[in-house]
Amino acid sequence: MRIKEVSQRFGLSQDTLRYYEKIGxxxxxxxxxxxxxxxxxxxxxxxxxxxxxRDAGVSIQVLREYIELNHLGDETMEARKNxxxxxxxxxxxxxxxxxxxxxxxxxxxxxxxxxxSTKKI
Amino acid sequence: MRIKEVSQRFGLSQDTLRYYEKIGxxxxxxxxxxxxxxxxxxxxxxxxxxxxxRDAGVSIQVLREYIELNHLGDETMEARKNxxxxxxxxxxxxxxxxxxxxxxxxxxxxxxxxxxSTKKI
DNA sequence: TATTGACTTAGAGTTAACTCTAAATGATAT
DNA sequence: ATATCATTTAGAGTTAACTCTAAGTCAATA
Numbered sequence: 001m002r003i004k005e006v007s008q009r010f011g012l013s014q015d016t017l018r019y020y021e022k023i024g025x026x027x028x029x030x031x032x033x034x035x036x037x038x039x040x041x042x043x044x045x046x047x048x049x050x051x052x053x054r055d056a057g058v059s060i061q062v063l064r065e066y067i068e069l070n071h072l073g074d075e076t077m078e079a080r081k082n083x084x085x086x087x088x089x090x091x092x093x094x095x096x097x098x099x100x101x102x103x104x105x106x107x108x109x110x111x112x113x114x115x116x117s118t119k120k121i
Numbered sequence: 122m123r124i125k126e127v128s129q130r131f132g133l134s135q136d137t138l139r140y141y142e143k144i145g146x147x148x149x150x151x152x153x154x155x156x157x158x159x160x161x162x163x164x165x166x167x168x169x170x171x172x173x174x175r176d177a178g179v180s181i182q183v184l185r186e187y188i189e190l191n192h193l194g195d196e197t198m199e200a201r202k203n204x205x206x207x208x209x210x211x212x213x214x215x216x217x218x219x220x221x222x223x224x225x226x227x228x229x230x231x232x233x234x235x236x237x238s239t240k241k242i
Numbered sequence: 243t244a245t246t247g248a249c250t251t252a253g254a255g256t257t258a259a260c261t262c263t264a265a266a267t268g269a270t271a272t
Numbered sequence: 273a274t275a276t277c278a279t280t281t282a283g284a285g286t287t288a289a290c291t292c293t294a295a296g297t298c299a300a301t302a
Binding site: 049052053055056057058077078080081084085087088091092094095097098099100101102104105106108109112113115116119 | 170173174176177178179198199201202205206208209212213215216218219220221222223225226227229230233234236237240
Binding site: 123124125135139152155156157158 | 278279280281
Protein backbone atom coordinates (compact mmCIF):
# COMPACT_ATOMS: atom_id res chain seq x y z
CA MET A 1 0.00 0.00 0.00
CA ARG A 2 1.34 3.43 -0.92
CA ILE A 3 1.84 6.28 1.44
CA LYS A 4 -1.17 8.26 0.27
CA GLU A 5 -3.60 5.49 1.10
CA VAL A 6 -1.93 4.76 4.44
CA SER A 7 -2.11 8.44 5.25
CA GLN A 8 -5.84 8.54 4.57
CA ARG A 9 -6.48 5.31 6.42
CA PHE A 10 -4.85 6.43 9.64
CA GLY A 11 -5.44 10.14 9.43
CA LEU A 12 -1.72 10.83 9.60
CA SER A 13 0.01 13.16 7.16
CA GLN A 14 2.55 11.67 4.77
CA ASP A 15 5.15 13.77 6.54
CA THR A 16 4.21 12.21 9.84
CA LEU A 17 4.42 8.72 8.38
CA ARG A 18 7.93 9.41 7.07
CA TYR A 19 8.83 11.00 10.39
CA TYR A 20 7.62 7.98 12.35
CA GLU A 21 9.78 5.79 10.18
CA LYS A 22 12.80 8.06 10.52
CA ILE A 23 12.66 8.00 14.31
CA GLY A 24 12.04 4.27 14.49
CA UNK A 25 8.43 4.25 15.58
CA UNK A 26 7.74 1.98 12.67
CA UNK A 27 10.34 -0.18 10.97
CA UNK A 28 11.98 0.70 7.69
CA UNK A 29 9.28 0.34 5.05
CA UNK A 30 10.19 -1.65 1.95
CA UNK A 31 10.37 0.37 -1.26
CA UNK A 32 9.06 -0.69 -4.64
CA UNK A 33 11.05 -0.67 -7.87
CA UNK A 34 10.56 3.10 -8.11
CA UNK A 35 11.92 3.66 -4.63
CA UNK A 36 8.51 4.48 -3.19
CA UNK A 37 7.32 3.10 0.12
CA UNK A 38 5.14 0.01 -0.11
CA UNK A 39 3.58 -0.56 3.29
CA UNK A 40 3.10 -4.21 4.27
CA UNK A 41 0.43 -5.72 6.49
CA UNK A 42 2.85 -5.77 9.42
CA UNK A 43 3.52 -2.05 8.97
CA UNK A 44 -0.20 -1.36 9.02
CA UNK A 45 -0.64 -3.35 12.20
CA UNK A 46 2.15 -1.46 13.87
CA UNK A 47 0.64 1.83 12.73
CA UNK A 48 -2.73 0.79 14.09
CA UNK A 49 -1.18 0.28 17.50
CA UNK A 50 0.96 3.40 17.37
CA UNK A 51 -1.94 5.61 16.26
CA UNK A 52 -4.21 4.29 18.95
CA UNK A 53 -1.62 4.97 21.63
CA ARG A 54 -0.63 8.37 20.26
CA ASP A 55 -4.27 9.43 20.12
CA ALA A 56 -4.58 8.60 23.79
CA GLY A 57 -1.51 10.68 24.50
CA VAL A 58 1.16 8.03 24.97
CA SER A 59 4.47 9.71 24.19
CA ILE A 60 6.59 8.88 21.20
CA GLN A 61 9.52 8.21 23.48
CA VAL A 62 7.66 5.49 25.37
CA LEU A 63 6.45 3.92 22.16
CA ARG A 64 10.00 3.90 20.80
CA GLU A 65 11.18 2.12 23.93
CA TYR A 66 8.49 -0.47 23.48
CA ILE A 67 9.39 -1.00 19.83
CA GLU A 68 13.06 -1.21 20.76
CA LEU A 69 12.32 -3.90 23.35
CA ASN A 70 10.36 -5.77 20.73
CA HIS A 71 13.39 -5.80 18.47
CA LEU A 72 15.46 -7.32 21.25
CA GLY A 73 13.36 -10.48 21.27
CA ASP A 74 11.65 -12.73 23.79
CA GLU A 75 14.01 -11.90 26.63
CA THR A 76 12.32 -8.52 26.93
CA MET A 77 8.77 -9.78 27.32
CA GLU A 78 8.57 -9.02 31.00
CA ALA A 79 9.98 -5.53 30.45
CA ARG A 80 7.47 -4.89 27.69
CA LYS A 81 4.63 -6.09 29.87
CA ASN A 82 5.76 -3.77 32.66
CA UNK A 83 6.03 -0.85 30.28
CA UNK A 84 2.47 -1.42 29.13
CA UNK A 85 1.28 -1.71 32.72
CA UNK A 86 2.89 1.63 33.48
CA UNK A 87 1.20 3.26 30.52
CA UNK A 88 -2.11 1.74 31.52
CA UNK A 89 -1.69 3.33 34.93
CA UNK A 90 -0.97 6.70 33.34
CA UNK A 91 -4.06 6.46 31.16
CA UNK A 92 -6.25 5.47 34.07
CA UNK A 93 -4.96 8.45 36.03
CA UNK A 94 -5.64 10.66 33.06
CA UNK A 95 -9.20 9.39 32.84
CA UNK A 96 -9.76 10.32 36.46
CA UNK A 97 -8.38 13.79 35.85
CA UNK A 98 -10.59 14.26 32.84
CA UNK A 99 -13.56 13.07 34.84
CA UNK A 100 -12.87 15.69 37.51
CA UNK A 101 -12.70 18.29 34.80
CA UNK A 102 -15.95 17.07 33.29
CA UNK A 103 -17.67 17.27 36.65
CA UNK A 104 -16.55 20.85 37.02
CA UNK A 105 -17.69 21.70 33.52
CA UNK A 106 -21.03 20.05 34.11
CA UNK A 107 -21.58 22.15 37.18
CA UNK A 108 -20.68 25.36 35.41
CA UNK A 109 -22.82 24.59 32.39
CA UNK A 110 -25.83 23.90 34.59
CA UNK A 111 -25.20 27.12 36.37
CA UNK A 112 -25.17 29.05 33.12
CA UNK A 113 -28.39 27.35 32.13
CA UNK A 114 -30.05 28.42 35.32
CA UNK A 115 -28.86 31.98 34.92
CA UNK A 116 -29.91 32.17 31.31
CA SER A 117 -33.40 30.75 31.90
CA THR A 118 -33.95 33.10 34.83
CA LYS A 119 -32.90 36.06 32.74
CA LYS A 120 -35.58 35.28 30.18
CA ILE A 121 -38.48 35.41 32.63
CA MET B 122 -0.64 34.67 49.46
CA ARG B 123 2.82 34.81 47.95
CA ILE B 124 3.91 33.11 44.79
CA LYS B 125 5.87 30.37 46.49
CA GLU B 126 2.89 29.09 48.41
CA VAL B 127 0.60 29.35 45.41
CA SER B 128 3.15 27.43 43.39
CA GLN B 129 3.21 24.63 45.94
CA ARG B 130 -0.53 24.58 46.33
CA PHE B 131 -1.24 24.13 42.64
CA GLY B 132 1.85 22.29 41.56
CA LEU B 133 2.72 25.00 39.08
CA SER B 134 6.18 26.54 38.88
CA GLN B 135 6.54 30.19 39.78
CA ASP B 136 7.56 30.76 36.19
CA THR B 137 4.34 29.22 35.01
CA LEU B 138 2.31 31.37 37.37
CA ARG B 139 3.98 34.52 36.05
CA TYR B 140 3.52 33.24 32.52
CA TYR B 141 -0.20 32.62 33.04
CA GLU B 142 -0.55 36.15 34.27
CA LYS B 143 1.47 37.59 31.42
CA ILE B 144 -0.72 35.92 28.81
CA GLY B 145 -3.96 36.81 30.57
CA UNK B 146 -4.98 33.38 31.83
CA UNK B 147 -5.29 34.92 35.23
CA UNK B 148 -5.84 38.61 35.87
CA UNK B 149 -3.09 40.99 36.94
CA UNK B 150 -2.19 40.01 40.48
CA UNK B 151 -2.01 42.85 43.01
CA UNK B 152 1.46 43.57 44.38
CA UNK B 153 2.35 44.30 47.97
CA UNK B 154 4.41 47.27 49.17
CA UNK B 155 7.57 45.47 48.07
CA UNK B 156 6.22 44.95 44.58
CA UNK B 157 5.73 41.23 45.10
CA UNK B 158 2.61 39.41 43.98
CA UNK B 159 -0.02 38.91 46.64
CA UNK B 160 -2.56 36.43 45.33
CA UNK B 161 -6.15 37.06 46.41
CA UNK B 162 -8.91 34.52 46.96
CA UNK B 163 -10.34 35.30 43.52
CA UNK B 164 -6.95 34.58 41.91
CA UNK B 165 -6.82 31.25 43.70
CA UNK B 166 -10.27 30.33 42.51
CA UNK B 167 -9.36 31.19 38.96
CA UNK B 168 -6.18 29.14 39.25
CA UNK B 169 -8.14 26.21 40.62
CA UNK B 170 -10.31 26.23 37.51
CA UNK B 171 -7.45 26.84 35.11
CA UNK B 172 -5.33 24.08 36.61
CA UNK B 173 -8.15 21.59 36.51
CA UNK B 174 -8.83 22.33 32.87
CA ARG B 175 -5.16 22.41 31.88
CA ASP B 176 -4.59 19.05 33.56
CA ALA B 177 -7.37 17.58 31.48
CA GLY B 178 -5.73 18.99 28.36
CA VAL B 179 -7.89 22.02 27.63
CA SER B 180 -5.73 24.40 25.63
CA ILE B 181 -4.52 27.72 26.93
CA GLN B 182 -6.04 29.42 23.93
CA VAL B 183 -9.53 28.18 24.74
CA LEU B 184 -9.16 29.15 28.38
CA ARG B 185 -8.03 32.61 27.37
CA GLU B 186 -11.10 32.97 25.19
CA TYR B 187 -13.27 31.97 28.11
CA ILE B 188 -11.58 34.46 30.43
CA GLU B 189 -11.88 37.14 27.78
CA LEU B 190 -15.62 36.51 27.47
CA ASN B 191 -15.89 36.73 31.23
CA HIS B 192 -14.33 40.17 31.13
CA LEU B 193 -16.92 41.28 28.61
CA GLY B 194 -19.73 40.78 31.10
CA ASP B 195 -23.18 39.22 31.20
CA GLU B 196 -23.84 39.65 27.50
CA THR B 197 -21.43 36.80 26.82
CA MET B 198 -23.05 34.23 29.08
CA GLU B 199 -24.50 32.22 26.24
CA ALA B 200 -21.19 32.25 24.41
CA ARG B 201 -19.39 31.09 27.53
CA LYS B 202 -21.87 28.30 28.06
CA ASN B 203 -21.42 27.18 24.49
CA UNK B 204 -17.66 27.25 24.79
CA UNK B 205 -17.85 25.02 27.85
CA UNK B 206 -20.23 22.67 26.09
CA UNK B 207 -17.73 22.37 23.24
CA UNK B 208 -14.92 21.58 25.63
CA UNK B 209 -17.07 19.03 27.40
CA UNK B 210 -17.61 17.34 24.07
CA UNK B 211 -13.89 17.27 23.39
CA UNK B 212 -13.18 15.74 26.79
CA UNK B 213 -15.88 13.11 26.36
CA UNK B 214 -14.37 12.21 22.99
CA UNK B 215 -10.97 12.03 24.58
CA UNK B 216 -12.24 9.69 27.25
CA UNK B 217 -13.59 7.36 24.59
CA UNK B 218 -10.26 7.40 22.79
CA UNK B 219 -8.40 6.65 26.00
CA UNK B 220 -10.81 3.84 26.73
CA UNK B 221 -10.08 2.29 23.34
CA UNK B 222 -6.41 2.55 24.11
CA UNK B 223 -6.90 0.98 27.52
CA UNK B 224 -8.81 -1.92 25.99
CA UNK B 225 -5.95 -2.54 23.59
CA UNK B 226 -3.41 -2.36 26.39
CA UNK B 227 -5.45 -4.71 28.53
CA UNK B 228 -5.51 -7.25 25.76
CA UNK B 229 -1.79 -7.03 25.19
CA UNK B 230 -0.95 -7.23 28.87
CA UNK B 231 -3.07 -10.33 29.27
CA UNK B 232 -1.35 -11.83 26.30
CA UNK B 233 2.07 -11.20 27.80
CA UNK B 234 0.89 -12.76 31.03
CA UNK B 235 -0.22 -15.87 29.21
CA UNK B 236 3.07 -16.13 27.34
CA UNK B 237 5.15 -15.57 30.45
CA SER B 238 3.29 -18.12 32.55
CA THR B 239 3.53 -20.72 29.79
CA LYS B 240 7.25 -20.15 29.48
CA LYS B 241 7.78 -20.97 33.13
CA ILE B 242 6.24 -24.45 32.94
C1' DT C 243 7.49 15.95 -25.88
C1' DA C 244 5.97 18.53 -22.16
C1' DT C 245 3.62 18.58 -18.10
C1' DT C 246 1.31 16.71 -14.29
C1' DG C 247 1.21 14.05 -10.16
C1' DA C 248 2.96 11.05 -6.67
C1' DC C 249 6.59 10.18 -4.63
C1' DT C 250 11.73 10.72 -2.65
C1' DT C 251 15.46 13.07 0.52
C1' DA C 252 17.84 16.07 4.01
C1' DG C 253 17.28 19.47 6.69
C1' DA C 254 15.02 23.78 8.23
C1' DG C 255 10.95 25.89 10.41
C1' DT C 256 6.79 25.93 13.42
C1' DT C 257 3.75 25.64 17.50
C1' DA C 258 2.24 25.21 22.27
C1' DA C 259 3.57 25.54 26.62
C1' DC C 260 6.56 26.26 29.29
C1' DT C 261 11.47 27.09 31.48
C1' DC C 262 15.57 29.45 32.09
C1' DT C 263 18.83 33.51 32.46
C1' DA C 264 20.57 37.71 34.08
C1' DA C 265 20.33 41.67 36.51
C1' DA C 266 18.02 44.08 40.11
C1' DT C 267 15.36 44.97 44.62
C1' DG C 268 14.22 44.61 49.32
C1' DA C 269 13.81 42.02 53.81
C1' DT C 270 15.85 38.94 57.00
C1' DA C 271 19.56 36.31 59.40
C1' DT C 272 24.67 36.14 61.22
C1' DA D 273 27.67 45.13 57.49
C1' DT D 274 27.35 41.25 54.80
C1' DA D 275 25.23 37.38 53.07
C1' DT D 276 21.18 34.94 51.98
C1' DC D 277 16.57 34.58 50.36
C1' DA D 278 12.42 35.52 47.97
C1' DT D 279 11.08 38.09 44.89
C1' DT D 280 10.88 41.12 40.40
C1' DT D 281 11.48 42.02 35.08
C1' DA D 282 12.29 41.33 29.98
C1' DG D 283 13.49 38.42 26.97
C1' DA D 284 15.95 34.21 25.36
C1' DG D 285 16.00 29.13 25.22
C1' DT D 286 13.87 24.45 25.32
C1' DT D 287 11.05 20.40 24.19
C1' DA D 288 7.85 17.35 21.79
C1' DA D 289 5.84 16.51 17.83
C1' DC D 290 5.24 17.58 13.92
C1' DT D 291 5.23 20.38 9.26
C1' DC D 292 7.28 22.56 5.53
C1' DT D 293 10.77 23.53 1.79
C1' DA D 294 13.54 22.67 -2.03
C1' DA D 295 15.42 19.95 -5.25
C1' DG D 296 15.07 15.66 -7.47
C1' DT D 297 13.09 11.01 -9.68
C1' DC D 298 9.83 8.43 -12.20
C1' DA D 299 5.47 7.11 -14.67
C1' DA D 300 1.39 8.49 -16.88
C1' DT D 301 -1.19 11.62 -19.63
C1' DA D 302 -2.35 15.75 -23.27
